[in-house]
Amino acid sequence: MSLGAQESASASIGVTISDVTRRFGAVAAVERVSLSAEPGSFVALIGPSGCGKTTLLRMIGGLDRPDRGSIDFPGMPGAEEARAESSFCFQEPRLLPWRTALENVALPLELARQDGRAAALAALDRVHLTDAALRRPHQLSGGMRMRVALARTLVTRPRLVLLDEPFSSLDEVTRQELGEELHALWRQDRFTAVLVTHSIPEAVYLATRCVVLSPRPARVLHVEEISLPRHDPDVRTSSEFNEHVRRLSAVLRGAMRGEQP
Amino acid sequence: MIGAAPSSPHRRSTFEGIVGPAVVVLALAVVWEVAVRVGNVSPYILPAPSRVAEALWSDRTSFLRSTLVTARSALAGFGLAALIGIAVGSLLSVSRRVERSVYPLTLLLQMVPLVAIAPVLVVWLDNGAPAVIASSAIVALFPVIANTLAGLRGADPQLEELFDFHRASAWQRWTRLRFPAAIPSILTGLRIAAGLATIGAVVGEFVAGFSSDATPLGMVITASQREFRTDRVFAAVLLASLVGFVLFGLVSLLANAAGRRMGNEACSASR
Numbered sequence: 001m002s003l004g005a006q007e008s009a010s011a012s013i014g015v016t017i018s019d020v021t022r023r024f025g026a027v028a029a030v031e032r033v034s035l036s037a038e039p040g041s042f043v044a045l046i047g048p049s050g051c052g053k054t055t056l057l058r059m060i061g062g063l064d065r066p067d068r069g070s071i072d073f074p075g076m077p078g079a080e081e082a083r084a085e086s087s088f089c090f091q092e093p094r095l096l097p098w099r100t101a102l103e104n105v106a107l108p109l110e111l112a113r114q115d116g117r118a119a120a121l122a123a124l125d126r127v128h129l130t131d132a133a134l135r136r137p138h139q140l141s142g143g144m145r146m147r148v149a150l151a152r153t154l155v156t157r158p159r160l161v162l163l164d165e166p167f168s169s170l171d172e173v174t175r176q177e178l179g180e181e182l183h184a185l186w187r188q189d190r191f192t193a194v195l196v197t198h199s200i201p202e203a204v205y206l207a208t209r210c211v212v213l214s215p216r217p218a219r220v221l222h223v224e225e226i227s228l229p230r231h232d233p234d235v236r237t238s239s240e241f242n243e244h245v246r247r248l249s250a251v252l253r254g255a256m257r258g259e260q261p
Numbered sequence: 262m263i264g265a266a267p268s269s270p271h272r273r274s275t276f277e278g279i280v281g282p283a284v285v286v287l288a289l290a291v292v293w294e295v296a297v298r299v300g301n302v303s304p305y306i307l308p309a310p311s312r313v314a315e316a317l318w319s320d321r322t323s324f325l326r327s328t329l330v331t332a333r334s335a336l337a338g339f340g341l342a343a344l345i346g347i348a349v350g351s352l353l354s355v356s357r358r359v360e361r362s363v364y365p366l367t368l369l370l371q372m373v374p375l376v377a378i379a380p381v382l383v384v385w386l387d388n389g390a391p392a393v394i395a396s397s398a399i400v401a402l403f404p405v406i407a408n409t410l411a412g413l414r415g416a417d418p419q420l421e422e423l424f425d426f427h428r429a430s431a432w433q434r435w436t437r438l439r440f441p442a443a444i445p446s447i448l449t450g451l452r453i454a455a456g457l458a459t460i461g462a463v464v465g466e467f468v469a470g471f472s473s474d475a476t477p478l479g480m481v482i483t484a485s486q487r488e489f490r491t492d493r494v495f496a497a498v499l500l501a502s503l504v505g506f507v508l509f510g511l512v513s514l515l516a517n518a519a520g521r522r523m524g525n526e527a528c529s530a531s532r
Binding site: 061107110 | 417419420422423424425426427428429433437438441522
């Protein structure tokens with residue numbers, strides 16, 4: 001973990017998942033998962049698609065409930081308080097088509113009965129979309145829409161951010177660009193981030209900890225701490241980076257063939 | 262049919278939109294005129310277009326006043342149906358249980374033959390505008406309720422989830438998500454209602470029409486029929502259709518404006 005994370009660790013909210021199981025009828029989506037995200041850390045959940053990693057994220061965000069086990073937010077009075085200070089970035093932008101970018105970004109503050117205009121403008125500025133503030137979603141490209149969604153996610157200054165494959169529908173260039181922006185925003189704000197992804201390079205680039213989950217039902221197969229220099233896009237070509245990618249890929253491939261690591 | 266929504270593409274030119282139909286209507290009138298003259302059809306059975314036009318023109322002030330009376334009733338009936346329909350549809354959307362209890366009743370509104378209940382309206386409201394407006398509103402009400410309900414229920418579940426996450430209150434959810442999302446569907450309901458409101462008004466006038474300063478079109482139709490003036494019947498029917506068209510056009514203008522405001526074409530596209 002880098003120095004910056006420890007400095008402002010008190011401002012962000014950690015998550016502790018203990019022995020969580022979730023079933024849909026006879027199908028188990030998540031089975032006995034325990035893991036934690038320390039305040040200020042960036043945790044990536046990697047797994048094959050449909051493995052239950054999104055279900056896990058939704059349970060952290062309170063959009064779903066575990067059948068067994070518990071999800072705690074250390075240092076917070078309760079889950080409700082923790083979730084009120086957290087934010088969820090969905091796989092799709094999920095913008096209201098009749099609202100401008102600015103009005104979409106202001107929505108979370110508006111729902112919290114706060115005046116959001118100034119904060120929304122600032123958030124749009126942080127994702128370099130000031131010029132598009134008054135455009136509606138249908139006038140924006142896919143990447144721009146996702147940026148609006150990212151601005152909306154951060155407009156409340158959340159202390160915990162849950163991201164569900166937010167860049168998966170974008171082309172490779174936009175995806176890397178947005179990844180870098182997200183990383184810069186995380187370095188500035190030092191929220192705790194939990195990112196669901198099926199891209200190992202993306203996980204290694206962004207995260208301080210990578211967790212590999214098995215195919216459905218999701219179980220924790222492997223946890224890897226990443227400590228790479230944090231503000232260098234060229235890190236992607238370093239041997240250390242590739243070593244992480246190689247190791248995580250091997251675990252994931254093994255899991256998909258049904259081997260235990 | 263007046264009630265059907267047009268499947269017109271959004272940016273079609275006015276030229277195409279007006280000239281095409283005008284040519285078809287004109288051609289039809291010519292064929293009709295020729296057929297009546299060549300076949301020597303009695304004007305009582307089928308008056309030629311020229312004869313209908315003549316009837317219309319020779320009594321133009323009276324026809325104009327009749328049209329305005331009917332248009333007023335249709336507009337009032339439409340407005341009433343829109344207000345009540347959106348309100349009832351919204352109430353029904355609150356809970357499934359309420360919907361299941363009340364919806365069959367609203368369906369009954371649709372099934373009940375208007376001609377059969379019009380006399381009851383006369384008993385309750387006496388002859389005249391109130392009974393005619395009620396008749397118009399009753400016929401137009403159901404599509405507004407049904408489309409409002411469908412629209413409010415049809416908001417994107419992913420957006421609903423976004424509102425879940427932010428713990429939106431029921432009121433916030435209604436004003437910021439469900440109602441705006443329902444607007445295209447509500448406008449479709451209103452478009453159908455525009456045609457039906459006119460039909461309801463004319464049928465209401467058959468039974469409950471009352472002439473003080475001007476005779477409403479429904480009464481012109483029944484009176485002219487009794488006098489074997491089929492040309493006047495046709496003229497009145499033409500004007501009644503015109504009322505429906507204008508009402509329909511007003512709703513469509515509203516829909517297009519809403520479509521621009523909403524930033525998509527969902528409002529002006531037919532469902």
